[in-house]
Amino acid sequence: MKRPVEVMIVFGTRPEAIKLCPLVLALSERPEDFRTTVCVTGQHREMLDQVLDVFDVEPEEDLDVMTEGQSLDGLTARALARTSEALDRHQPDWVIVQGDTTTSFVAALAAFYKKIPVAHVEAGLRTHQRYSPFPEEMNRRLISSIAHLHFAATPRARDNLVAEGIRDSDVFTTGNTVIDALLWVRARIREENRRFPELEGIDFTKRIVLVTGHRRENFGGGITGICEALKRVADRNPSVEIVYPVHRNPNVVAPVHRVLGDVPNVKLLPPLPYQAFIQLMDRSYCIVTDSGGIQEEAPSLNKPLLVTRESTERQEGVDAGTAVLVGTDASRIEAELDSLLDDDDRYASFASASNPYGDGNASRRIVDALLDSSSGKAERPE
Ligand code: UD1
Ligand code: UDP
Numbered sequence: 001m002k003r004p005v006e007v008m009i010v011f012g013t014r015p016e017a018i019k020l021c022p023l024v025l026a027l028s029e030r031p032e033d034f035r036t037t038v039c040v041t042g043q044h045r046e047m048l049d050q051v052l053d054v055f056d057v058e059p060e061e062d063l064d065v066m067t068e069g070q071s072l073d074g075l076t077a078r079a080l081a082r083t084s085e086a087l088d089r090h091q092p093d094w095v096i097v098q099g100d101t102t103t104s105f106v107a108a109l110a111a112f113y114k115k116i117p118v119a120h121v122e123a124g125l126r127t128h129q130r131y132s133p134f135p136e137e138m139n140r141r142l143i144s145s146i147a148h149l150h151f152a153a154t155p156r157a158r159d160n161l162v163a164e165g166i167r168d169s170d171v172f173t174t175g176n177t178v179i180d181a182l183l184w185v186r187a188r189i190r191e192e193n194r195r196f197p198e199l200e201g202i203d204f205t206k207r208i209v210l211v212t213g214h215r216r217e218n219f220g221g222g223i224t225g226i227c228e229a230l231k232r233v234a235d236r237n238p239s240v241e242i243v244y245p246v247h248r249n250p251n252v253v254a255p256v257h258r259v260l261g262d263v264p265n266v267k268l269l270p271p272l273p274y275q276a277f278i279q280l281m282d283r284s285y286c287i288v289t290d291s292g293g294i295q296e297e298a299p300s301l302n303k304p305l306l307v308t309r310e311s312t313e314r315q316e317g318v319d320a321g322t323a324v325l326v327g328t329d330a331s332r333i334e335a336e337l338d339s340l341l342d343d344d345d346r347y348a349s350f351a352s353a354s355n356p357y358g359d360g361n362a363s364r365r366i367v368d369a370l371l372d373s374s375s376g377k378a379e380r381p382e
Helices: 015-030 046-055 072-088 104-115 134-146 155-163 176-191 221-236 250-260 274-282 292-301 314-318 330-340 345-352 362-374
Strands: 003-009 034-042 094-098 117-123 151-152 169-173 207-211 242-245 267-268 284-287 305-306 324-325
Touching: 003 015, 003 072, 003 104, 003 267, 003 362, 015 034, 015 046, 015 094, 015 207, 015 292, 015 362, 034 072, 034 207, 034 274, 046 284, 072 267, 072 324, 094 104, 094 362, 104 117, 104 134, 117 134, 117 155, 117 362, 151 176, 151 207, 151 362, 155 169, 169 362, 176 274, 207 221, 207 274, 207 305, 221 242, 221 250, 221 267, 242 250, 242 274, 242 305, 250 267, 284 292, 292 305, 292 314, 292 324, 305 314, 305 330, 314 324, 330 345, 330 362
Parallel strands: 003 034, 003 094, 094 117, 117 151, 151 169, 207 242, 207 284, 242 267, 284 305, 305 324
Antiparallel strands: none
16 A cells, blocks of 8 residues: 655755755655655754744754764764664655755765665755865765765756766755745745844844854865955945854854954854744845855845855856855955955846846655655555
8 A cells, every 4th residue: 555755854054944944844845745754953942943933844864963063073973873773763765954064964874874765955056176165065066976866956067976976866956945945934034024023133224234154164264365355345435344154163253253353343253043044135236255156046046256265166156157256265255255346247247147046946856756666665565
């Protein structure tokens, strides 16, 4: 007799939650086909819980692995042991992971050890440089080796996978679920005419430069270079307000507050709830970031993007003209930011480019592909 396919979705950090909650919701609309268990590792705590609140998703498993200033090896060991136990408790037909975090890699490995097939959302991103970003480039390559199904957001990501020898029939080009999340949240903000207390101290009569940053390869000199550039731009442009929701990683908090803590037109905020952040993006003039997810969201909101990295796996935005790679050298960032603030034509060319990352229907496509690929698996004697 046909029974629903048992799916366990495992995630642990803010961006995974943003990109997988739309899929959780899409799966829950098909109870006759799927039974979904949400398992969070808790690799992030406050930043993860903020997202679960937005989408009203309640995990059945919370492995609570985060510790202050955690190391990669310690995190990996804790998450592997606890994910493995969760798999024993639920014995799903599929494990779904997203992206390239330690949680994603560990959950894929734990599933592999139990011979449970893995479906990988946002598969095929590559810089082709093993340490950039670190450890994400290696995490995603390893997940690709383990996964049975690969949901690539873009044709470029699909091509990367096929070039590595993955069977064409195991790869589905779906768009990125972050666009599903973004459009869902933006529609609600607009419908409800939401105002967020977290944004109240910001002077929106000024042009807002929104900043985020957290990449491990930028720790140390990289973050300091970015902050020095922001300080110089802020000092010279009192009519500009730099708004920086600071990631909770202690390696980020300390240097950011040291360089930017006392600059009057720089607002350092704690990480913002997703809806407030989207509204802030929407009301910003431009964005300076090393974030993966924000590189995908910004083009949908027509926001010019300076990417503070040496390489990106999201080259589509650079090719479309919505993003430019500026690295972490203070003079380069300062010059690029000046040009966006002073040169209207340059600004307009960035802001009018199109969004290459999705149309808001990625989750639906993933659900359909998963069901097709599961036929047969769901036939089990009672
Ligand atoms: C992680 C991911 C990275 C992803 C990023 C998204 C890994 C190795 N890194 O990096 O790929 O792009 O998340 O933000 O998987 N912390 C808190 N509260 C939180 C979250 C973090 O206090 O809610 C602090 C803790 O001290 C924690 C530290 O930040 O130990 C680092 O968190 P971790 O998940 O290891 O690394 P991220 O830099 O957040
Ligand atoms: N984001 C958020 N609040 C913030 C900063 C970012 O909700 O204060 C969202 C952002 O819209 C994007 C995601 O978090 O969807 C990106 O997360 P992050 O930059 O931490 O990780 P990455 O995408 O680089 O892995």
